Amino acid sequence: MAPRVAIIGLASDFGCQVQVTNMEDHLLDVLGLMDLSYWQLASSGHLPDEYDVAVIEGAVTTADHAEALLKARETAAVVIAIGSCAITGGIPALAGTADYDARYGVVYGDGVAVARGRQLPAPVSSVIEVDYHVPGCPIDPAEFVTVLSRAIMGLKDDMPRDPMCAICKTQENVCFLDRGRACLGLVTRTGCTAKCVTLGRPCTGCRGISPEANIPAARLVYAEKGLDPLELDRLFDLYNAAREVVV
Amino acid sequence: MFFRVIDKERLPDLVTGLSTEYEVIAPVEKDGRFVYAPVVDPGDVRLDYDTTLLPPKKWFFPAEETLMRFRVADNEVLDDEVFAAPRVLFGLHPCDINALLLMDNVFTGRYADPYYMRRREQTLLIGVSCSPSDTCFCNVWDTNEVHWGFDVFLTDMGDRYFASCRTVKGAEILDRFVENRTVTDEDTREFQRVVHDFKDAFDRSVDTTQLPVLLDAKFDSPIWDEFGEKCLSCGACSMVCPTCYCFDVHDRLEPDQKSGVRVRTWDSCQFKEFAAVAHGQNFRDTRASRVKYRYYHKQWGYLSKFERVLCVGCGRCARACPAGINPVNVIEALQTGEVR
Numbered sequence: 079m080a081p082r083v084a085i086i087g088l089a090s091d092f093g094c095q096v097q098v099t100n101m102e103d104h105l106l107d108v109l110g111l112m113d114l115s116y117w118q119l120a121s122s123g124h125l126p127d128e129y130d131v132a133v134i135e136g137a138v139t140t141a142d143h144a145e146a147l148l149k150a151r152e153t154a155a156v157v158i159a160i161g162s163c164a165i166t167g168g169i170p171a172l173a174g175t176a177d178y179d180a181r182y183g184v185v186y187g188d189g190v191a192v193a194r195g196r197q198l199p200a201p202v203s204s205v206i207e208v209d210y211h212v213p214g215c216p217i218d219p220a221e222f223v224t225v226l227s228r229a230i231m232g233l234k235d236d237m238p239r240d241p242m243c244a245i246c247k248t249q250e251n252v253c254f255l256d257r258g259r260a261c262l263g264l265v266t267r268t269g270c271t272a273k274c275v276t277l278g279r280p281c282t283g284c285r286g287i288s289p290e291a292n293i294p295a296a297r298l299v300y301a302e303k304g305l306d307p308l309e310l311d312r313l314f315d316l317y318n319a320a321r322e323v324v325v
Numbered sequence: 326m327f328f329r330v331i332d333k334e335r336l337p338d339l340v341t342g343l344s345t346e347y348e349v350i351a352p353v354e355k356d357g358r359f360v361y362a363p364v365v366d367p368g369d370v371r372l373d374y375d376t377t378l379l380p381p382k383k384w385f386f387p388a389e390e391t392l393m394r395f396r397v398a399d400n401e402v403l404d405d406e407v408f409a410a411p412r413v414l415f416g417l418h419p420c421d422i423n424a425l426l427l428m429d430n431v432f433t434g435r436y437a438d439p440y441y442m443r444r445r446e447q448t449l450l451i452g453v454s455c456s457p458s459d460t461c462f463c464n465v466w467d468t469n470e471v472h473w474g475f476d477v478f479l480t481d482m483g484d485r486y487f488a489s490c491r492t493v494k495g496a497e498i499l500d501r502f503v504e505n506r507t508v509t510d511e512d513t514r515e516f517q518r519v520v521h522d523f524k525d526a527f528d529r530s531v532d533t534t535q536l537p538v539l540l541d542a543k544f545d546s547p548i549w550d551e552f553g554e555k556c557l558s559c560g561a562c563s564m565v566c567p568t569c570y571c572f573d574v575h576d577r578l579e580p581d582q583k584s585g586v587r588v589r590t591w592d593s594c595q596f597k598e599f600a601a602v603a604h605g606q607n608f609r610d611t612r613a614s615r616v617k618y619r620y621y622h623k624q625w626g627y628l629s630k631f632e633r634v635l636c637v638g639c640g641r642c643a644r645a646c647p648a649g650i651n652p653v654n655v656i657e658a659l660q661t662g663e664v665r
């Protein structure tokens with residue numbers, strides 16, 4: 079029987095789901111491998127009682143989210159987190175870089191509760207164990223297909239671990255640091271062929287902090303290149319406010 | 326060897342002529358630096374380049390290549406053809422030609438690599454003289470001279486090139502594609518002068534006396550820990566190095582899971598997983614040990630097998646390493662006991 083796959087969206091802009099829906103050429107092949115029991119964007123059905131694979135997008139921001147995750151972990155044999163929101167807290171976690179309650183008040187008004195049990199945005203792994211990861215903001219559909227295939231075949235999670243610079247060199251990019259501009263590639267998890275740098279923009283760290291990153295050394299490199307060493311820490315806030323390092 | 330002289334103005338004819346039968350790859354400008362790329366217009370070729378971001382190895386051993394396709398159901402190989410178009414690599418500096426000879430020791434030796442070999446056989450090499458940039462230290466290893474490993478080598482003599490043809494093929498392409506003349510005594514004298522000037526232009530010297538002994542004596546030196554603290558484990562040094570040949574092999578399944586491809590990618594000894602083995606063991610667990618063994622391999626391990634160090638002093642790692650770690654400052658640190 080084809081594995082039943084449910085997609086569960088927490089706090090996010092659904093960009094990752096859109097990416098998956100957009101991958102016309104591979105979608106049919108993958109669909110052949112699985113039964114898309116619940117697909118928040120692609121169908122209007124409700125979450126079934128039973129499914130095999132839970133694909134989670136988005137950060138945890140409410141008690142309802144946490145409950146949904148616990149339920150998903152109990153139900154599914156395999157949990158896949160997709161996108162930086164789900165894996166590191168991503169952009170939602172930016173909320174925690176200053177007084178969270180004050181920020182909430184500015185947006186929604188004082189004492190207004192728009193969701194039950196709101197909490198500081200956090201990665202899925204803060205609530206349940208995650209088996210597979212597809213990092214990025216948004217994710218690369220091809221990487222999603224690869225990870226999903228691995229999950230279905232029972233192969234181990236194989237998220238790349240090393241920093242970005244090696245693959246950036248293979249693209250023959252002129253290093254931003256040599257042009258006096260900050261880049262997070264030297265501490266960011268590789269796996270995207272340094273897409274941003276290749277397209278002319280420094281790496282902003284959407285794939286998360288590399289478990290092999292040498293952050294103190296990277297600050298020294300910034301200083302050596304005439305940048306403020308703390309710029310590195312400021313840049314982390316965009317996608318890595320929680321400084322979550324998935325090993 | 327045959328020698329010819331080519332008028333500098335006529336050189337584009339050679340590129341144009343070669344383009345009718347070969348894919349011509351030469352240094353061209355990219356964002357203020359240089360890369361080896363297929364030539365679209367002979368006017369784009371920049372023989373005044375200092376160095377290229379990636380070395381020519383990518384044309385023989387690409388950063389990523391498919392070794393074969395296979396079928397999952399019965400493990401059958403579907404396609405392992407090595408396709409290699411006839412090519413000319415135009416404008417290689419002596420360091421990069423020497424680097425290919427070091428690569429050959431590995432890829433065409435006992436365990437010959439059909440992918441590398443096929444491309445190597447299909448490619449002509451045309452070298453060109455250079456002048457040292459501030460990161461070059463080929464003089465330290467004598468790799469600023471090249472005696473074989475090229476088809477033609479062009480030495481810039483101002484208004485003309487002194488062309489050394491190492492192979493019959495090299496002489497043939499010159500005669501077919503560009504007006505040239507035989508060498509006069511005056512040309513030979515000028516050639517000698519230019520080559521001497523080139524050798525005199527190096528102001529960097531590194532003492533490499535008994536380097537293997539120095540390395541062994543400093544095996545437990547705290548210097549390695551200092552380099553380990555600076556290293557980002559980013560692998561940039563290996564990617565840009567013309568003599569780094571390590572690779573990784575992965576199988577990737579197609580989305581339908583019925584077939585897959587076996588892919589080879591460049592690897593780096595600076596990555597933690599490089600030396601990870603079954604059972605969770607890793608015999609290069611720390612950054613310090615990884616930096617150390619990069620240099621042990623290059624300046625000692627390879628030397629003990631092939632009688633050359635695995636470095637040609639091209640200086641690409643010196644430009645690429647964000648932490649400023651390179652053979653010159655490693656050797657100097659071992660000698661002085663201080664990381665500069």
Ligand code: SF4
Nearest residue numbers: 243246253254261263
């Ligand atoms: S541009 Fe960024 S990713 Fe590329 S080499 Fe430089 S620091 Fe690394």
Ligand code: SF4
Nearest residue numbers: 420455457461463639
């Ligand atoms: S390292 Fe030597 S051979 Fe290579 S470009 Fe510099 S001077 Fe020329």
Ligand code: SF4
Nearest residue numbers: 566636637639640642
């Ligand atoms: S170690 Fe550095 S200088 Fe030596 S060949 Fe490699 S990149 Fe060039």
Ligand code: SF4
Nearest residue numbers: 556557559560562646
């Ligand atoms: S030596 Fe330099 S280039 Fe090589 S891995 Fe370390 S920091 Fe990166």
